[in-house]
Amino acid sequence: MLKRIITGACYATAITAMFLLREFVDYRIFPLLLVVFASVGTFELARALKGWLVKGNYYCLIIYGIVLVPLYWVLQYLAGGFGFLTAILSCVCALVFVIYSAVCKKDVKLALANALGYLYPAVFILSMLLANDLGQNKGFIALLLPFVVSALSDTFAFFTGSLIGGKKLCPKLSPKKTWSGAIGGTVGGAVGSLIIYFVFNNKIAVNFFSPIVLFIAFGVIASVLTIIGDLFESFIKRKVGIKDMGNILPGHGGVLDRIDGTSFVALFSYLVFLIV
Numbered sequence: 001m002l003k004r005i006i007t008g009a010c011y012a013t014a015i016t017a018m019f020l021l022r023e024f025v026d027y028r029i030f031p032l033l034l035v036v037f038a039s040v041g042t043f044e045l046a047r048a049l050k051g052w053l054v055k056g057n058y059y060c061l062i063i064y065g066i067v068l069v070p071l072y073w074v075l076q077y078l079a080g081g082f083g084f085l086t087a088i089l090s091c092v093c094a095l096v097f098v099i100y101s102a103v104c105k106k107d108v109k110l111a112l113a114n115a116l117g118y119l120y121p122a123v124f125i126l127s128m129l130l131a132n133d134l135g136q137n138k139g140f141i142a143l144l145l146p147f148v149v150s151a152l153s154d155t156f157a158f159f160t161g162s163l164i165g166g167k168k169l170c171p172k173l174s175p176k177k178t179w180s181g182a183i184g185g186t187v188g189g190a191v192g193s194l195i196i197y198f199v200f201n202n203k204i205a206v207n208f209f210s211p212i213v214l215f216i217a218f219g220v221i222a223s224v225l226t227i228i229g230d231l232f233e234s235f236i237k238r239k240v241g242i243k244d245m246g247n248i249l250p251g252h253g254g255v256l257d258r259i260d261g262t263s264f265v266a267l268f269s270y271l272v273f274l275i276v
Contacts, residue, residue: 004251011249011258015147022132023140028077030132030143034125035069040255041121042068044245048236052113054101061117064093068122072129083133087126094118116236121256124263131270137203142273145196145218146265152192153185153223154261160184169227173234182227189223190216206276218272225268226261233260 015033022030042065046058053061068086076083094115101111131142161181169177197204197215208214233256237243246254 007249007251011252012151019140019144022143023136027132027136027139028073031069031073031129034128037121037128037255037259038068038125039065040246040248041065041125041259042117044254044256045117045120045236048240048242048245049113049117051240052110054097054104054110054114057097057101057114057117060093060097064118064122068125069129072126076129076133083129086129087123090118090122090126121259121263124259124266127267127270131266131273134270134273137205138273141196141200141203142269143266144200145193146222146262146269148196149189149192149219149222150226150229150262150265152195153189153226156188156191157181157185157227160187170231173231173238177227177230185227186220186223189226190219193219193222206273208276214276218269222265222268225264229261229264232264233257 018030018033043062046053046061046065050058068090071089072083072086075085097114097118098111101114102108128143128146132139134142157177158181161176161178161184164178164180164184166178166180168175169179169182193215194212197212204211206214233245237245244253245256248254249258252258
């Protein structure tokens with residue numbers, strides 16, 4: 001437990017530092033954090049799926065994870081705002097390996113596994129990059145919410161589930177998750193979202209009849225997405241027979257183990273703030 005707490009504190013410090021650099025130095029610095037998420041996260045997934053990948057795709061995935069964020073940075077900031085082309089590249093790569101795998105192995109599940117690395121965590125990382133470019137204030141809130149809401153949702157879910165227990169949420173994928181924990185996590189997510197609203201109210205200007213209602217709804221939905229993200233990764237790990245995606249974060253596992261829920265919320269957050 002002590003190791004987990006220390007690692008969590010270091011992780012939170014690193015995230016906080018990146019937000020401070022974004023806010024007071026240059027918003028284009030924030031992608032440095034996403035370089036780590038994309039490169040390490042994609043490597044962890046490629047390693048987990050290695051037994052499922054067709055010839056050559058393992059190394060293609062590793063290279064792809066390394067170049068994803070730098071490519072976006074170059075296209076967006078040096079080539080005149082064409083970062084969205086990176087998302088198109090992700091979809092093209094996924095489609096290529098779906099077709100290639102289907103032709104070579106004639107196995108739909110294998111084809112989907114080979115495409116997965118180009119979409120997860122890539123699409124969610126790209127949503128953070130796009131959110132970062134929504135503007136100094138709106139981008140800040142759109143990025144901050146996933147980290148805060150997911151963290152508080154996980155924390156509330158853990159303590160509520162531990163204290164109350166009860167019926168399991170999805171025992172086949174995650175034996176420790178309970179319905180009481182899920183409800184507690186939903187409350188925690190709403191609390192986290194409201195904290196962001198009241199602390200950073202001066203940065204929030206949204207086209208919505210009641211910003212408070214918007215942020216409560218965001219927290220509730222984001223908490224559900226956090227659970228879905230956790231279960232999605234648990235599904236992958238169960239399929240390939242591993243406990244953690246990696247060991248780079250002692251007590252937490254790998255990078256993907258840390259950002260699974262956050263990444264799902266990040267995509268939702270970008271879409272919400274793109275609209276409002």
